[in-house]
Amino acid sequence: xxxxxxxxxxxxxxxxxxxxxxxxxxxxxxxxxxxxxxxxxxxxxxxxxxxxxxxxxxxxxxxxxxxxxxxxxxxxxxxxxxxxxxxxxxxxxxxxxxxxxxxxxxxxxxxxxxxxxxxxxxxxxxxxxxxxxxxxxxxxxxxxxxxxxxxxxxxxxxxxxxxxxxxxxxxxxxxxxxxxxxxxxxxxxxxxxxxxxxxxxxxxxxxxxxxxxxxxxxxxxxxxxxxxxxxxxxxxxxxxxxxxxxxxxxxxxxxxxxxxxxxxxxxxxxxxxxxxxxxxxxxxxxxxxxxxxxxxxxxxxxxxxxxxxxxxxxxxxxxxxxxxxxxxxxxxxxxxxxxxxxxxxxxxxxxxxxxxxxxxxxxxxxxxxxxxxxxxxxxxxxxxxxxxxxxxxxxxxxxxxxxxxxxxxxxxxxxxxxxxxxxxxxxxxxxxxxxxxxxxxxxxxxxxxxxxxxxxxxxxxxxxxxxxxxxxxxxxxxxxxx
Numbered sequence: 001x002x003x004x005x006x007x008x009x010x011x012x013x014x015x016x017x018x019x020x021x022x023x024x025x026x027x028x029x030x031x032x033x034x035x036x037x038x039x040x041x042x043x044x045x046x047x048x049x050x051x052x053x054x055x056x057x058x059x060x061x062x063x064x065x066x067x068x069x070x071x072x073x074x075x076x077x078x079x080x081x082x083x084x085x086x087x088x089x090x091x092x093x094x095x096x097x098x099x100x101x102x103x104x105x106x107x108x109x110x111x112x113x114x115x116x117x118x119x120x121x122x123x124x125x126x127x128x129x130x131x132x133x134x135x136x137x138x139x140x141x142x143x144x145x146x147x148x149x150x151x152x153x154x155x156x157x158x159x160x161x162x163x164x165x166x167x168x169x170x171x172x173x174x175x176x177x178x179x180x181x182x183x184x185x186x187x188x189x190x191x192x193x194x195x196x197x198x199x200x201x202x203x204x205x206x207x208x209x210x211x212x213x214x215x216x217x218x219x220x221x222x223x224x225x226x227x228x229x230x231x232x233x234x235x236x237x238x239x240x241x242x243x244x245x246x247x248x249x250x251x252x253x254x255x256x257x258x259x260x261x262x263x264x265x266x267x268x269x270x271x272x273x274x275x276x277x278x279x280x281x282x283x284x285x286x287x288x289x290x291x292x293x294x295x296x297x298x299x300x301x302x303x304x305x306x307x308x309x310x311x312x313x314x315x316x317x318x319x320x321x322x323x324x325x326x327x328x329x330x331x332x333x334x335x336x337x338x339x340x341x342x343x344x345x346x347x348x349x350x351x352x353x354x355x356x357x358x359x360x361x362x363x364x365x366x367x368x369x370x371x372x373x374x375x376x377x378x379x380x381x382x383x384x385x386x387x388x389x390x391x392x393x394x395x396x397x398x399x400x401x402x403x404x405x406x407x408x409x410x411x412x413x414x415x416x417x418x419x420x421x422x423x424x425x426x427x428x429x430x431x432x433x434x435x436x437x438x439x440x441x442x443x444x445x446x447x448x449x450x451x452x453x454x455x456x457x458x459x460x461x462x463x464x465x466x467x468x469x470x471x472x473x474x475x476x477x478x479x480x481x482x
Contacts, residue, residue, distance in 0.1 A: 049104040058082075058099055067091050068112070073099075078106035086112045146197040153193025157186035177236060200437040227282070228265075234281035235264045239462070248293040248461045249357070252279055262462045298357040300366045304373060305346030312339055312347060315382050321373045323353050327430060328365045328438050330354040345385050360438045368384060368430055368438060437461035 001016065049057075055075040062071035062084075080099040086092045092441040165182040170179050230339040239262065244250050248259045250269070255277050257269030267279040292298060306315045316337040323335035333354045340350035355365050379386055430438070 049102070051078065054078075054080065054102055058102065061098065062095065068095070071095075071112075075105075077110065078104055080107070081109045081111060082104055084113070086114055089114055113208060113229045123140075142201045145200060146482065149197050150194050153190050153196075156193075157189040160189050161186035175239065177240060180236065227280075230282040231265050231280050234285035235262065238262060238267075238281060238285055242462065243289050244291050244293075244462075248291055250292065251290040252284055253287045255279060259462070292357055296358045297333070297354050297355050298362055299352060299354050300334075300362050300369075301350055301352045302366060302370055303340055303348050303350050304370075304377070305343060305384060306377070307345075307349045307385045308347060310347075310382050312349070314380075315349060315377065318376050318380050318382065319349065319351055319373050323351070324374050326365075326369060326372065328355050328360045329369065330356065343387070345387050364438045368432075371432075372430070404479075 001109045032131050052075070058075075058080065059071070059073040062068050062073065062082075067086065068091070071082070071084040074081040074083070080102070082095055082099060086095065092110060092114055095112060096108050099105060099108045099110075161182045164185045165178055168178045168181060169237070172181075244257055246258050248260070250257070250259055252267065252269070255269060255271060257271035257277060259267070260270050261268040262281070264281075266280055267284045269277045269279065271277050304319070306312070314341075319337045320335065322330045323337075324331070329335055330353075335351070335353035337349055337351050340348045342348070351369070353369060357360055374384070
């Protein structure tokens with residue numbers, strides 16, 4: 001006798017049995033995973049199941065399912081032997097559980113064989129493709145809704161970016177900082193839209209992971225692209241502090257030149273040699289920056305040596321007068337001539353003077369002052385001997401005394417002064433043709449910059465000086481009138 005639960009299982013299976021098709025062999029039915037329900041805990045056989053009774057009941061169940069090919073059940077002393085073919089391992093396990101849960105079954109020898117599928121069997125691939133197609137059809141409403149939300153998020157982000165940039169235009173003067181804040185606001189709007197799409201699609205955990213992992217992703221990217229991130233942050237700080245402007249003469253990390261551009265990666269200088277030098281912003285931010293344009297006045301100096309037989313005070317006064325009469329040397333701060341050191345053959349004087357770096361070139365003015373001081377010393381009979389050298393003549397050297405006193409290259413004996421007219425003409429020659437005027441090289445460098453490969457003006461984070469201000473030449477003529 002079958003128990004009530006076993007009877008229910010068999011009735012359910014019999015209800016699905018196909019109708020007789022005129023003696024044709026019944027078609028095997030491959031169950032789905034939903035049909036493989038959990039086997040009952042016990043299948044009762046009342047009063048005590050004999051081997052033949054167990055065999056008949058199991059044989060009947062396996063036959064009516066049509067899931068097995070030629071199933072054979074044999075029972076000996078409570079041990080059930082299952083033979084035949086089955087389509088899948090799930091069905092094999094199902095038959096073994098069914099026999100194991102039958103009353104008075106001691107053990108089960110499950111010898112059902114699962115045949116290897118043919119290499120040309122495309123049923124599994126076909127069923128997989130069908131499942132994917134069904135999943136795609138079910139997901140189409142969510143895809144369309146997600147695209148709509150994404151489009152709205154991008155549009156709202158663009159409006160938010162433009163609005164924030166307009167709102168901060170009067171409050172924040174730094175262009176890069178305004179751009180970063182505006183883009184951050186737009187990115188936040190897009191992130192909210194993506195989070196909403198994931199929540200509606202049922203991917204709540206993924207949405208939370210995305211939001212929670214944004215900081216971790218930023219940290220990982222910051223470590224991986226440390227140099228790029230460092231240059232980017234340095235460009236923000238430099239654009240806020242603005243230690244220099246476009247057109248300023250600066251010295252950065254040993255490179256001297258006029259600032260052309262500060263972008264998000266580098267600072268571009270036009271060197272005094274006419275070359276474009278790109279310095280990483282991280283280096284600019286961490287190194288010492290000397291800005292020669294912030295303060296127009298600049299000090300220059302040089303050393304000149306006089307003989308030990310000359311009066312230091314007299315030589316100082318001669319050099320000071322040259323500086324006082326020079327048109328490019330500033331009267332305030334006052335120039336000075338100081339005794340610097342005692343050399344082996346000379347007393348070294350260091351000459352200090354100030355000039356306007358925006359109007360004059362300190363290289364040209366220094367050259368002019370050195371030339372005029374040297375001429376003035378010669379005119380006033382101040383000697384400028386060379387370093388002493390000891391020469392040994394083992395065999396001696398003959399000496400001939402001449403009545404004529406040797407003269408210098410200009411026909412003037414040592415210690416004898418030149419005529420006043422000659423001295424005045426030399427002192428008035430402030431700038432020679434070789435010095436090409438005393439005006440600043442910024443005009444020449446700016447012209448060279450215009451002829452160089454054009455830079456992208458949209459990337460410049462510094463305020464740009466107008467062309468009229470950059471091209472304006474000094475109105476003061478440093479050449480003497482003829």
